[in-house]
Amino acid sequence: MFKHLLSAAVALTLGAGAVAAADRGPITNLPLPRYVSMKAAEGNVRRGPSLSHRIDWVYKRRDMPLQITAEHGHWRRVRDRDGAGGWVHYSLLSGVRTVIVEQDMLALRQRPTQDSPVSARLELGVIARLGECGVTWCELTASGYKGWAPKTTLWGVAPDEIRD
Structure with a gap:
């Protein structure tokens, strides 16, 4: 005691x-x-x-x-x-830093907004290079494509992590 x-x-x-x-x-x-x-x-x-x-x-x-x-x-x-x-x-x-895409045919967007044009779609399990991350979006590079994806669709970045 x-x-x-x-x-x-x-x-x-x-x-x-x-x-x-x-x-x-x-x-x-x-x-x-x-x-x-x-x-x-x-x-x-x-x-x-x-x-x-x-x-x-x-x-x-x-x-x-x-x-x-x-x-x-x-x-x-x-x-x-x-x-x-x-x-x-x-x-x-x-x-x-890299991440694994957790959603099939994930839309990689040109800007970190849901209504931004799609620059590519990533298959489930793709490994992408992690760039900048805000509160809800992260910038990714994969197979020559670059864009933004919701943080919740990725494994390899903490939910509260911010990267410049």
Whole structure:
């Protein structure tokens, strides 16, 4: 009981700073969770953060967006859009931001408005390069096409994320 009360008192004393520190990776000091992409065309996903851990599966899609949820040395625990994940060596990851289209035949619009002309349509599962994001729209580049799509139709960007 005393230990529980002491923990609560420490948390209250430390305030918001303690929460902010917990939301950062211990290795990189970057926010957790955060999105990255696969730099390599192929990457082993391991059960734990070392070469001695078993390989559970292999990601085989360059530029696939992943979410980093933890850090340990040179290893990053990631999860994909299906919630599957494991530990990947940091050298296989890139800070280049990409997203996966979550709606079939998604209209890529010339401006971030619903009535703007359509410049292209993207199939479900297409990986696009992420550009600027406002509150509800993100700019994408895919297969030579550039345009805007609603943020809710994409995986790889946080709902509250704003990008310039």
